[in-house]
Amino acid sequence: MKLQGTMQINSAGNLTIGGLEVTQLAREFGTPLYIFDEELIRNNCRKFYEAFAVGEGQSEVIYASKAFLTTAMCRIIASEGLGLDVVSGGELYTALAAGFPVEHIYFHGNNKSYMELCQALDANIGRFVVDNFSEMELLSRLAVEKGQVANVILRVTPGIEAHTHDYIRTGQIDSKFGFTLPNGQALEAAKRVKDLPGLEFKGLHCHIGSQIFDQEPYGEAAAIMLKLAAEIKESTGLLTTELDLGGGFGIYYAEGDTPPSINSFAQKILIEVSKKAKEFNLPKPKVIVEPGRSIVGPAGSTAYTVGSIKEIPGVRKYVAVDGGMADNIRPALYEAKYEAIIANKANLPAEETVTITGKCCESGDMLIWDTKLPKVEVGDILLVSCTGAYGYTMSSNYNRLGRPAAVLVREQNADLIIKREDYNDLLRNDILPARLICTK
Numbered sequence: 001m002k003l004q005g006t007m008q009i010n011s012a013g014n015l016t017i018g019g020l021e022v023t024q025l026a027r028e029f030g031t032p033l034y035i036f037d038e039e040l041i042r043n044n045c046r047k048f049y050e051a052f053a054v055g056e057g058q059s060e061v062i063y064a065s066k067a068f069l070t071t072a073m074c075r076i077i078a079s080e081g082l083g084l085d086v087v088s089g090g091e092l093y094t095a096l097a098a099g100f101p102v103e104h105i106y107f108h109g110n111n112k113s114y115m116e117l118c119q120a121l122d123a124n125i126g127r128f129v130v131d132n133f134s135e136m137e138l139l140s141r142l143a144v145e146k147g148q149v150a151n152v153i154l155r156v157t158p159g160i161e162a163h164t165h166d167y168i169r170t171g172q173i174d175s176k177f178g179f180t181l182p183n184g185q186a187l188e189a190a191k192r193v194k195d196l197p198g199l200e201f202k203g204l205h206c207h208i209g210s211q212i213f214d215q216e217p218y219g220e221a222a223a224i225m226l227k228l229a230a231e232i233k234e235s236t237g238l239l240t241t242e243l244d245l246g247g248g249f250g251i252y253y254a255e256g257d258t259p260p261s262i263n264s265f266a267q268k269i270l271i272e273v274s275k276k277a278k279e280f281n282l283p284k285p286k287v288i289v290e291p292g293r294s295i296v297g298p299a300g301s302t303a304y305t306v307g308s309i310k311e312i313p314g315v316r317k318y319v320a321v322d323g324g325m326a327d328n329i330r331p332a333l334y335e336a337k338y339e340a341i342i343a344n345k346a347n348l349p350a351e352e353t354v355t356i357t358g359k360c361c362e363s364g365d366m367l368i369w370d371t372k373l374p375k376v377e378v379g380d381i382l383l384v385s386c387t388g389a390y391g392y393t394m395s396s397n398y399n400r401l402g403r404p405a406a407v408l409v410r411e412q413n414a415d416l417i418i419k420r421e422d423y424n425d426l427l428r429n430d431i432l433p434a435r436l437i438c439t440k
Helices: 023-028 038-051 071-079 089-097 113-125 133-145 183-193 216-236 262-279 330-333 423-427
Strands: 015-017 033-037 060-066 083-086 104-108 127-130 150-157 199-205 240-246 286-289 298-314 316-321 340-342 352-357 366-373 383-386 406-408 413-418
Touching: 015 023, 023 383, 033 038, 033 183, 038 071, 038 262, 038 406, 060 150, 071 083, 071 089, 083 089, 089 104, 089 113, 104 113, 113 133, 127 133, 127 352, 127 406, 133 150, 133 183, 133 199, 150 183, 183 199, 183 216, 183 423, 199 216, 262 406, 262 413, 316 383, 330 366, 330 413, 340 366
Parallel strands: 033 406, 060 083, 060 286, 083 104, 104 127, 127 150, 150 199, 199 240, 240 286, 316 352
Antiparallel strands: 033 298, 298 316, 298 383, 340 383, 352 366, 406 413
16 A cells, blocks of 8 residues: 555554554544544645645635535635635535635535525625526525625536546536536626626636546646637626636546646646636636645545455455445445555555455445455454545445544644544434334
8 A cells, every 4th residue: 555644654563644553543533433644634735835826816726625524624724725615505514613714715516505595695705606597596686685796606517528437527518517618508607697786707617527637638628718718708898817627636546546746737727827818818817726635535544443354265355344335435436446554564565365345234335356465354453545535525324334533643643523423323313203102
């Protein structure tokens, strides 16, 4: 397994993160356990901040909170000078509870409700990324009723198909997101924004997909969006002062993944935006990007305790852990690949090939197929790396399993940032009708 961030193997052969032994964290907080490396999170934030020259006022980096969001995460992101992308009332509520600067909150989503729009207007957030005409009209009406002006960025589907999994590809024409560009819908959306009261046009947004390694689609997206900006200016007089090119920057999960550096992504985007703005005789817009996975993904790991071991001679050896698809649905949903290490045998050579399976009652509950590890024994602590993005976020109570705890580690300190759900938590929202209560 490739060691990430502050991961090290100490003299006792134990894996450490943030200077703390993973086995000790497992004993103290239990397993499954999400472990977040604060230093790596902050380093990734700073790499984006510097690569996109945010300090010079020409760009803004906003963290895509759907990857992983807690009040503690909000505080880290704010302290590193990044904005926040939210896609629901719950994410917005979390940001507000954490005291996140509202002017740097961007509200995304293809089906924002009446209540969510009211919540965002009442909080006076920075930007609404408008996804469709019905939302636009509702936002206009609500803004007028509240005596406000909502700053609007239009989400556009530019017709770019990045090479990634079908479920995380979002820039193609046939998408549930945004105003379609090739059929003229995006241009019509800009005209409508100009005509509707309570709305102020700020710019354009697109997101072409996730876990992308190729830089070229970002350059292509910048060119297409600035051409649209020129058409909008000519047709309506509206000036695109902000260009949000989304996120989707790929990360390393397993052998074979070769993501470019953050700097190389930034250079491709910034150079193309400058070039195309000049070509279309436009002022250079402020560039906005929305990294989520690439900030928190490599910084998160999940520790498990090995339970049952089943060997089918000549076929496969299954090693079951005390978590699985309830805390990491991505392998079952996307066939996502991960790497693992036995935290208490981190310095030992691999000697067997095993398949890591979860404990859920599903044949598809597999975390890693056919990985090489030292001899695995019941009670070992297995750590799966790069689970920081979409692990906890997409977790569930399937089979009435409680969601795991999460700890933030840094410089030999570990702080609980999400408590473990117990059986009482599982019953918290249950209601037993009086007629079902046995009185005998």
